[in-house]
Amino acid sequence: MELKRELTIKLKDGLHTRVIAAIAREAIKIEQKYDVKLYIEYEHRGITPIGAVMSFIFFKVRQGEAITIYAKGNGDLNSALNEIEPFFGDKINDFLSKEIKDIDIMITDKAITFGEIINYIDNGVIVEDLNGEITFINSATPKLLGIEGNEIIGSTVASILGKPKKISPQSSSQIYRREKDGKRFIIYKNKLIIENEDKGNIYVLENVSMLEEVIEELSIVKELKEKLQLIIDTVGDGICVINNKGIITYVNNNYKKMVDDEELLGKNIVDISPEGLRNSVLETGVAKIGEIVKKRNCNEMICSVYPLKVEDEQVGVVSIAKEISNVKKLTEKLDKASERVKYLEQELIRTRKPHQAFDKYIGKSGKILDSLALATKAAKSNATVIIRGESGTGKELIAEGIHYASNKSEGPFIRVNCAAIPETLIESELFGYEKGAFTGAVKRKLGKFELAQNGTIFLDEIGEMDKNTQSKILRVLQYKEFQRVGGESTVKVNVRIIAATHRNLEDMVRDGEFREDLYYRLxxxxxxxxxxxxxxxxxxxLAEHFIDKLKGDKKIIGITNDAMNKFMEYTWRGNVRELENVIERIIALCEEGVIGLDDLPMHILDDKEYVTYSRKSELNIEGNQNEEKGILEESQKVEKICGDEIENIIKNDKLLTMKEYEKIIIEKALIENGSYNKAAKALGLTHRTVSVKAKQYGIEKIITWK
Known part of the structure; x- marks a missing residue:
């Protein structure tokens, strides 16, 4: 409860010190008597207890000024006000004459307490009289000025402080700035008025040296903050900060552009993206790094979200986003440690896969359609595939088609030409290496198998791989794991392997050049x-396809029948690759119109090559003419003998032994088909059976040229 009254002071000298002390003494008694609290309010100086002498004194209430007295509590408020009110009038004079001694004691006690307070404050206090002589200092003043107290008392402010610079002429207090002995002071000067009389001046000294250092530091921090803000707004990343309640407290301009939303600040992440990465990290405290996110405006971004922690307490999360369109540019500048990201970004160019995975492979012949049908079936499984064929037959195109027709088509397709990598480097290229694995290995490098994670790796020319690396490929096939060069930890991979070779792996296995266990795995x-x-x-x-592909702006409309016949007659040792190179050469030298015989290279017009076989291995004849002539004669002899024997069988009724018939049949099959594999297929036998029988009967395989 509260009760108040407004009074006008009629005392001639106003409420001076002794009056205030007397009123305070009686107020304490009245409070105890009526179980209340008494307060006084004067203008803008607020409310203070009437019993608080020193606070009351500072009011300096003059004659004719109005005050308000309050009684608060559960006691008799009205009686308390009735009893205290007369003391603010003439009654106080009679009271003073009787109780003057006790009142002076009370004032002295309060003054001592006030003096102790003054001595405890850190600021210096100096009082000078009307003559300019210093009459009082508190205990902090000598410490601040570095001067003994007895040297200060009796001297002048000017001799102690010098001539300070005035910095606030418009203030009610006069404020000066002074630097002394490396210390910087702010000096507040006020008139000392006691009972309406000017008694001199009071100075308050505040050491602002440390404060100004703090201000300088804050200025530096402010500058750093502005620079940081400029950097954050300049970098290409989008940045979003969320507090621990899920409220978005900061987003930079790039983030607003990425999500196409200018009104993100103040929104709760639970309302706009409850299933998103930011809310997940806010709830779990576990960072999400490198996640691909598609926003409502269809922009795709790579986002990393991290928990913000202060003294191990999570205070929010920060999300850093990159537009995928910018990632491609950034990855070109990354070092080898980010090679995987670089490769995958390059593969993003291939976003438009052909509707039919094998459309790139040109061909309508029965053999090609059979091969494509088999490749299509192979793509539907996860089994290892090996593509066999001569150089230039398009093995890589088939491997690519199998990948894009498989369930791993969303993953990367990594090509490795085993023949192009030196034997000393192939292991580190395939499996990567750890930092410090060898001289120059300053950082970890990811191998091709890791780059192909969840996709397909194409090992072209696997027949050129050394046996040490073959054993490690076998381990990947068997256990789907490997170790980096110089590493101890095992890396698990989910990769499909497609291999290719132009070499005869069966002969290589027999000759110990290729691991038999790896052969069966592949x-x-x-x-x-x-x-x-x-x-x-x-x-x-193929010719029409390459002409359309390579002619550019040239007006070449086709090829004559005579020229096409020469193409059909030519043996094409380099297969489709050679055909493409020949057409590229013709187009480069031909002006326009139709390609004719005159445009064809000489080796196409005069092709003298044909092939028969001998068991002496697949010879690449590069010797002199005498060697060629001898081999040619031997080949012709074999053909003649074989033909004569077959003719004799038909004309002669004499039966031969089974081995003699077997020799004639195998020899004829080898001549007509040109290899053990094809001969075996024609006869319905295995490659090994044909090669063993040929060796048993002394049948040799010869490549001849004429």
């Missing part, structure tokens, strides 16, 4: 690509 689904000479009906399609 040879799960073999896809055989016929050479171009065995599918000549595809030559017109």
């Amino acid at each position: 040879n799960v689904i073999p896809v055989i690509l016929a050479p171009l000479r065995d599918r000549k009906e595809d030559i017109p399609l």
